[in-house]
Amino acid sequence: MKAEKQVINQPGSGHWSEARMLDHLYGLDTPADLNERHLAECPDCAPRWTALTARRAKIVAGAYAAREDRLRAQRAAIFDRIERPSRRGLWSLVPAAATALLLVTGVALQTPAPAPQPQTVAVVSQSDRELFREVAALMEEDVPRATDPFNSLFETSNSLEVQ
Amino acid sequence: MAEQLVAAGPAAAALSDFPGWMASQQRRVFLLCLRMLGDPDDADTATQDVFLKAYRSFEKQDGEIDDLTRWVTRIAVNTCLDKLRSRRWQFWRKRPNQEDEEVILAMAPSTGPDAEDKLYAQQIGARLRTAMERLSERQRAVFTLRHFEDLSLDEIATLLGLDVGTVKAHLARALAKMREDLLDLYEARRG
Numbered sequence: 001m002k003a004e005k006q007v008i009n010q011p012g013s014g015h016w017s018e019a020r021m022l023d024h025l026y027g028l029d030t031p032a033d034l035n036e037r038h039l040a041e042c043p044d045c046a047p048r049w050t051a052l053t054a055r056r057a058k059i060v061a062g063a064y065a066a067r068e069d070r071l072r073a074q075r076a077a078i079f080d081r082i083e084r085p086s087r088r089g090l091w092s093l094v095p096a097a098a099t100a101l102l103l104v105t106g107v108a109l110q111t112p113a114p115a116p117q118p119q120t121v122a123v124v125s126q127s128d129r130e131l132f133r134e135v136a137a138l139m140e141e142d143v144p145r146a147t148d149p150f151n152s153l154f155e156t157s158n159s160l161e162v163q
Numbered sequence: 164m165a166e167q168l169v170a171a172g173p174a175a176a177a178l179s180d181f182p183g184w185m186a187s188q189q190r191r192v193f194l195l196c197l198r199m200l201g202d203p204d205d206a207d208t209a210t211q212d213v214f215l216k217a218y219r220s221f222e223k224q225d226g227e228i229d230d231l232t233r234w235v236t237r238i239a240v241n242t243c244l245d246k247l248r249s250r251r252w253q254f255w256r257k258r259p260n261q262e263d264e265e266v267i268l269a270m271a272p273s274t275g276p277d278a279e280d281k282l283y284a285q286q287i288g289a290r291l292r293t294a295m296e297r298l299s300e301r302q303r304a305v306f307t308l309r310h311f312e313d314l315s316l317d318e319i320a321t322l323l324g325l326d327v328g329t330v331k332a333h334l335a336r337a338l339a340k341m342r343e344d345l346l347d348l349y350e351a352r353r354g
Contacts, residue, residue: 022342023338026309026334027331027334070193070203071189071193074193075185075189077207078211078218
């Protein structure tokens with residue numbers, strides 16, 4: 001048996017090794033490697049290949065069995081999960097409603113922004129400017145403006161004297 | 164009944180007879196989940212998730228489904244891949260306890276003609292599960308679909324959204340790891 005195995009696995013023997021058969025079984029060999037005729041005709045390789053494919057076919061054909069009680073319990077659980085959302089009803093909306101409520105509350109609690117300061121500042125500045133102008137004008141004049149009414153009296157008299 | 168189901172369109176027909184359709188797919192989907200996840204409880208949960216998603220999709224009439232079997236297989240594989248990825252963070256996970264091991268062993272083929280065959284089948288099953296845990300998620304998915312579901316590489320590529328070359332690469336690495344892990348068992352058997 002060991003001697004046969006050595007011949008079969010010897011490179012160049014033409015026989016298919018175990019590894020090569022497995023590659024072929026799983027579709028991993030390249031087209032250049034294919035020599036299925038040898039598998040069908042070789043007295044050494046053909047029975048090995050037949051045994052390998054038969055074992056494989058047995059697995060695929062469903063030799064494995066799942067216990068029925070386990071499958072039954074799965075089905076019950078699946079139907080329970082399918083029906084579960086309808087029993088919950090409006091409760092499924094609670095998270096969304098809570099989020100919406102938080103957002104609305106946050107917006108409502110925001111106080112309106114205070115009146116913009118620049119307008120008041122502008123009024124003060126304007127009155128300040130006018131004040132400064134008046135003060136400057138007063139300082140430049142030789143005669144105080146407050147004396148204007150008296151000056152007007154004197155100006156009329158002067159014009160009469162000239163004549 | 165079958166003709167009526169076909170005429171109504173696959174998804175509509177499945178919705179109208181959801182328990183019947185589910186029963187026809189359940190065993191295969193559960194075993195697929197079990198092989199990918201290696202844990203019966205996780206496979207239970209995953210199977211429930213798969214059929215719940217299928218039901219919701221039928222209700223919403225999400226697009227056309229030509230091949231229901233392939234479609235539900237894709238859902239199952241993606242569900243299992245999500246669970247496998249989330250497991251990476253579950254460092255507290257322990258190996259299945261003895262009761263679970265018995266459940267898993269009950270899934271192994273038990274139709275051997277003699278006790279030795281039965282024992283060998285159980286050993287192979289246990290070692291296979293251990294070896295598959297060493298595979299990456301993608302390698303495990305590809306190996307499961309090829310070995311247990313007997314899908315072609317093209318079908319696997321379509322189902323997983325990969326190109327055939329990538330599927331081949333995953334499968335080659337998976338096989339190499341599996342052979343390395345199972346070599347002693349196989350050679351002991353062959354004597």
